[in-house]
Amino acid sequence: MTAPVKSSPLGLTVLALLHHRPLHPYGIQQLLKEWGKEQVVNVGQRAGLYRTIERLQTGGLIAVRHTERDQQYPERTVYEVTDEGRAVTRQWLEQMLAVPKAEFPVFPAALSNMLMLSPDEVAPILERRRKRLAAQRAELERQNAAAPAGLPRITLIENEYLLAVVGAEERWLQGVLDDLRDGSLTWSPEMLEAFQDAAEPGADASAAHESTETAG
Known part of the structure; x- marks a missing residue:
């Protein structure tokens, strides 16, 4: 079989x-x-x-x-x-x-590790991606505009979807870039290390113990 x-x-x-x-x-x-x-x-x-x-x-x-x-x-x-x-x-x-499939594209994986770089390093890198997305969107729009008049919508439905996805990512990326440039999205090794220390199991208990010893 x-x-x-x-x-x-x-x-x-x-x-x-x-x-x-x-x-x-x-x-x-x-x-x-x-x-x-x-x-x-x-x-x-x-x-x-x-x-x-x-x-x-x-x-x-x-x-x-x-x-x-x-x-x-x-x-x-x-x-x-x-x-x-x-x-x-x-x-x-x-x-x-x-059925939406659990896929693992490259970009989200890179985003999850972006904190290895500094905000100043990340901004120009993401700007390069935004420009490529803009070019991709323009090409999809050109293809749609070049389609013969009266062409059934179903024949270009994948272009319509890709245009929506690319446009959504481009808008999201522009928002992230704006936040990086005005400082509302920022991080540093010290900030991340402090958060990690505070999030470690037993951190609250250790802090309470130290406070008690100081009081005594």
Whole structure:
């Protein structure tokens, strides 16, 4: 019995593209770019796409339709989605839409360790990020503006979501930068050390004991 295939954003997208028509890996890669899917799935390395295709085939979700032979190109294997693949695509899609997944992106992890730097060091670093977010937002807005008139909203719904997320982070980051610059968000090794000492178990009891001894 074949083990269930673990869902992934790239796996779902490959299955969705094969619902459109049978494709060889190069055709899948081209459609991913043409339809702007590289903004929401990691297709930076072709090897990752081939591993995903192999995993889907091993799991019985896609199958070889035929092999194309052309003197101008190497032999190309064309894949199609199976009936099981159609059912699994629906399951994955419903799960990903309905259930927020516990993900661990890089930025929150860096924020949690930001106190290793000083406020003066952090401000210009976060300003660089804010500028990149602004550029990303401008590009998403450009793509939306360049869409053909009358294009159904559903075809750009992921852009709409990304624009909302990028805009929200950009606004939040600007607020943090303002707080850093006016001093309302600040820290120092001494401040953090004092807080840690006060928060250690038994700190209150030790303080009370010292107070009692002094009184005696």
